[in-house]
Amino acid sequence: MKGSRRYWPHAAALLTLMTVAAWTIRALGSGVTAPPAAQSTRPAQGVMPQYDKSGALLLPEDYRRWIMVGASLGLSYAEGPASHEMFAHTLMEPTAYRYFVETGTFREGTMFALLLQGTGDKVLPARRGQFANEVHGVEMAVKDSSHVPEGWAYYGFAGTGAAVRSTAPAEPKNSCFTCHAEHAARDHVFLQFYPLLTDAAAAGAKGH
Amino acid sequence: MKGSRRYWPHAAALLTLMTVAAWTIRALGSGVTAPPAAQSTRPAQGVMPQYDKSGALLLPEDYRRWIMVGASLGLSYAEGPASHEMFAHTLMEPTAYRYFVETGTFREGTMFALLLQGTGDKVLPARRGQFANEVHGVEMAVKDSSHVPEGWAYYGFAGTGAAVRSTAPAEPKNSCFTCHAEHAARDHVFLQFYPLLTDAAAAGAKGH
Numbered sequence: 224m225k226g227s228r229r230y231w232p233h234a235a236a237l238l239t240l241m242t243v244a245a246w247t248i249r250a251l252g253s254g255v256t257a258p259p260a261a262q263s264t265r266p267a268q269g270v271m272p273q274y275d276k277s278g279a280l281l282l283p284e285d286y287r288r289w290i291m292v293g294a295s296l297g298l299s300y301a302e303g304p305a306s307h308e309m310f311a312h313t314l315m316e317p318t319a320y321r322y323f324v325e326t327g328t329f330r331e332g333t334m335f336a337l338l339l340q341g342t343g344d345k346v347l348p349a350r351r352g353q354f355a356n357e358v359h360g361v362e363m364a365v366k367d368s369s370h371v372p373e374g375w376a377y378y379g380f381a382g383t384g385a386a387v388r389s390t391a392p393a394e395p396k397n398s399c400f401t402c403h404a405e406h407a408a409r410d411h412v413f414l415q416f417y418p419l420l421t422d423a424a425a426a427g428a429k430g431h
Numbered sequence: 432m433k434g435s436r437r438y439w440p441h442a443a444a445l446l447t448l449m450t451v452a453a454w455t456i457r458a459l460g461s462g463v464t465a466p467p468a469a470q471s472t473r474p475a476q477g478v479m480p481q482y483d484k485s486g487a488l489l490l491p492e493d494y495r496r497w498i499m500v501g502a503s504l505g506l507s508y509a510e511g512p513a514s515h516e517m518f519a520h521t522l523m524e525p526t527a528y529r530y531f532v533e534t535g536t537f538r539e540g541t542m543f544a545l546l547l548q549g550t551g552d553k554v555l556p557a558r559r560g561q562f563a564n565e566v567h568g569v570e571m572a573v574k575d576s577s578h579v580p581e582g583w584a585y586y587g588f589a590g591t592g593a594a595v596r597s598t599a600p601a602e603p604k605n606s607c608f609t610c611h612a613e614h615a616a617r618d619h620v621f622l623q624f625y626p627l628l629t630d631a632a633a634a635g636a637k638g639h
Contacts, residue, residue, distance in 0.1 A: 287627060288525070291499040294518055294548075297560030308560070310502055317496070340502075346623050348614040352505035352516070354624045406556040415554050416562045419495060 269318040271332040272365045279390040280363060280378045286336040289314035292420040293413075296342070296353065300402065310340045310355035313417065323420065324427035329366050329410050337362040361387050364403075364412070373400060375411040477526040479540040480573045487598040488571060488586045494544040497522035500628040501621075504550070504561065508610065518548045518563035521625065531628065532635035537574050537618050545570040569595050572611075572620070581608060583619040 273281045293313035315323075319333040343356035361380040368374045370393075377399035378391040394400075400411075408414035414421060481489045501521035523531075527541040551564035568589040576582045578601075585607035586599040602608075608619075616622035622629060 287631065288498050288528075290496050291520060291522070293562065294502055294520060295557075295560055295562035296504045296518075298557045298562055299559040300556045302558055310504075312499060312502060314499070320496075340626075343624075348508045348610055348621075349503075349506045349624070350510055351507040352503055354501065354503035354506055356626055358627075358630070402556055413556075416551075416557070418548075418564055419566075422566070423495065 269322060269330060269332055270316050270334070272334055272367055272370070274370065275390055277392070278370070279392045280365060280376075282361065282363070282380050282387065282389050282391070283316070283334070283336075286314060286316075286334075286361070286363075287338065289316050289336060290320045291315075292320070292335075292423075293417040295416065298416075308342060309359060310342065310353075312338045312340070312355070314338060315420070320420075320423075324423045327424050327428065329412060331366060331368060333366040335364040335412070337364070358387065363391070364399075366411075375400060375403060377403075477530060477538060477540055478524050478542070480542055480575055480578070482578065483598055485600070486578070487600045488573060488584075490569065490571070490588050490595065490597050490599070491524070491542070491544075494522060494524075494569070494571075495546065497524055497544060498528045499523075500528070500543075500631075501625040503624065506624075516550060517567060518550065518561075520546045520548070520563070522546060523628070528628075528631075532631045535632055535636065537620060539574060539576060541574040543572040543620070545572070566595065571599070572607075574619075583608060583611065585611075 270283075273283075275281060291312055292315045295311045297308035298311060314336045316334040316336075319330060322328075322330045323333070338358065339360040339362070340355040341357050341359055342353040344353045346354070359381075363378040363380070364375060365378065366375050370376065373396065376393040378393060380388045380391045403411040403413070406413065478491075481491075483489060499520055500523045503519045505516035506519060522544045524542040524544075527538060530536075530538045531541070546566065547568040547570070548563040549565050549567055550561040552561045554562070568587070570588065571586040572583060573586065574583050578584065581604065584601040586601060588596045588599045611619040611621070614621065
């Protein structure tokens with residue numbers, strides 16, 4: 224997969240170096256170190272979505288290491304009997320996560336990945352219940368007004384069988400956007416399903 | 432909560448500075464940057480568990496931002512009817528995650544957190560299925576032979592009601608350790624429930 228994670232270059236890189244240098248000097252002085260936190264607090268330094276020449280979104284190389292903010296099993300927006308139940312996990316790009324925790328807003332460039340997994344059961348020592356098994360697909364939600372006029376766009380990376388494609392064009396507006404615009408608790412994001420994110424933002428607003 | 436995340440000081444901090452400096456210089460030259468990856472590949476630079484004076488484990492401040500490697504709903508090691516079903520997510524400390532992906536082994540200091548959440552349903556736009564709701568508890572598994580002779584120890588941070596305590600003593604050996612020693616697919620870890628971690632290690636072994 225091509226390098227899909229790219230920072231704002233040059234000025235930001237220099238600033239990062241200076242920030243880390245300052246942090247290291249403080250660390251050497253105190254003997255007790257803290258992780259560098261400042262580098263992801265400025266939106267200009269946040270990770271941004273990347274597209275190919277056709278405008279298709281590149282699936283970021285590191286999305287499975289993003290921060291888990293929501294989980295569900297068999298969640299469906301349709302009426303009727305359940306078909307193939309899947310686990311779904313919403314993972315959030317870490318610099319956009321930090322920005323939301325500090326401000327309560329989703330900055331331009333915010334990316335979510337929805338990881339879909341089949342279910343497994345009866346694997347010892349488990350005698351009841353289900354666990355998330357093989358990956359069945361990946362979808363993404365991205366806020367990027369420079370890419371689509373409505374701000375948010377949605378992308379499906381399903382390939383043949385269990386394969387995950389590395390690029391995806393934006394879905395037609397009526398396939399995801401309309402429902403997100405209507406039902407989202409905040410700015411097209413189904414925050415009502417993400418209590419971990421709400422909790423983190425509440426703690427962030429209190430300054431810890 | 433007291434600072435529970437602490438890096439190996441001095442030498443590691445200097446090395447980090449040099450690594451980031453080298454990365455920044457490369458970034459300035461190429462115009463296309465990559466995140467600094469080298470800083471977490473050496474076990475000596477890994478994040479380690481922290482304990483209070485009584486030997487109780489400190490709950491790391493950032494555990495909810497760790498990497499999700501496993502998920503389940505209602506998973507139980509007991510026979511009999513289901514009681515209170517919960518979502519459980521296994522989150523892995525990122526430097527230990529990277530070490531495992533690169534080596535296939537759990538280094539000393541490896542930490543897992545098990546985040547337990549209740550279930551929610553019938554919140555629009557979802558018409559079917561369940562999502563992970565409020566946090567009910569946190570447990571941890573830690574490999575630290577300098578702390579317990581058997582290597583792995585298990586910790587429960589349940590407080591009163593939904594509260595999560597900030598420290599926990601190790602559980603008695605027969606409450607968790609015995610089952611993990613008997614059933615774990617690898618080194619006391621239930622890797623059979625963590626296909627995401629297995630996949631990441633397989634990709635890491637291939638060098639991508």
